[in-house]
Amino acid sequence: THCTVCWCGGILTLTLTHSASPPSLSPLQCTWLSPRRWLNLQEYQSKKLMQESGVAVQRFYVADTASEALEAAKRLNAKEIVLKAQILAGGRGKGVFDSGLKGGVHLTKDPAVVGELANKMLGFNLTTKQTPKEGVKVKTVMVAEALDITRETYFAILMDRSCNGPVMVGSPQGGMDIEEVAASSPELIFKEVIDIFEGVRDDQALRMAANLGFNGPLQRQAADQIKRLYDLFLKVDATQVEVNPLGETPEGQVVCFDAKINFDDNAEFRQKAVFAMDDMTESDPTETEAAKWDLKYIGLDGNIACFVNGAGLAMATCDIIDLHGGKPANFLDLGGGVKERQVYEAFKLLTADPKVEAILVNIFGGIVNCAIIANGITKACRELELKVPLVVRLEGTNVHEAKRILTESGLPITAAENLDDAAKKAVAAIKK
């Protein structure tokens, strides 16, 4: 797993993806700087979207109970069936259930076995390398037709900054980590820049299909799949559709065996159906609550809560706290257009964490009016009966008014002159 750096709405965000090249960031930054919670779909949800765009996927059903799974297995009437626990975390195949069952993915020829296995999956927790220790509760299983793969290729459509638009990337070397292919045999990575007005041209799709190694009648079939994947990419406002593997079956079918779709969260307003599929149960409840108020919350290990605006300032704040011998407990990024209510909710979230022994507010009022922050802070302090020391450093727009509000509030707020001073005072407040 690597970090990807991107600028999003003017806010520096880092997301964990498995497909992008790793920038040079320290592991610390990678773990704490993932303020965006990207919409993440379950496998069956992605495959449904693909099906709806005419993309070839294995036949499958979804089941919430063991008897449904058994019925689905019978209905599939397949030579071989694959049963897959639906959780967002990776490493399912090697995971373990607290029912004792090993493996979140099973192959069988017997529908009755599907029923038995589903019985040991549904309602139980599955622990994999990527889940918390207690695992994630499995509520849904996917019952699919197992298909043989004679050849695996890699295909993706993604937004590429250097091309100012979508790009197709493919390799005949699929089924494995694409970074490794790119590093060891770059000549096996093929690109086609897509003109957003024209879409994927026929010659482009056919050339990509040929580069992926699809010959004869399979070339047309693969080109057709490529076009449909681009239709899907547009239809759901994806930023990336990655198919690995895009495979070939012994029967001569081109099939998308596994796919990862990333969505543009700026398009949420017109992709309501897609975003409604978002399953929050696997994410940190505090992050989910923060997202409700348009705040970005990241939990860390220390004891100083950081209330900041902008990820750059968040990084600097955490670094300076560290420099002065403290450890951030979390950080909460307020973002741009701030309202008093948001400040209040932010404080509620920050102080709900029992680890927090001091709060450091470090806000630079550029777009943000410092007086709004100050009013939010004083209101929150009073209503939440704040019990931990609070150090505030405000700078920028309307800062004099803000300082007046804080001073006249009579609240025990420690004012700081600058970032360094603020961090020192926050660390000192804990030592007391």
Ligand SMILES: *[C@@H]1O[C@H](CO)[C@@H](O)[C@H](O)[C@H]1NC(C)=O
């Ligand atoms: C099962 O996982 C859920 C999270 O999905 C967790 O809240 C719960 O504590 C876990 N149960 C057990 C028995 O570990």
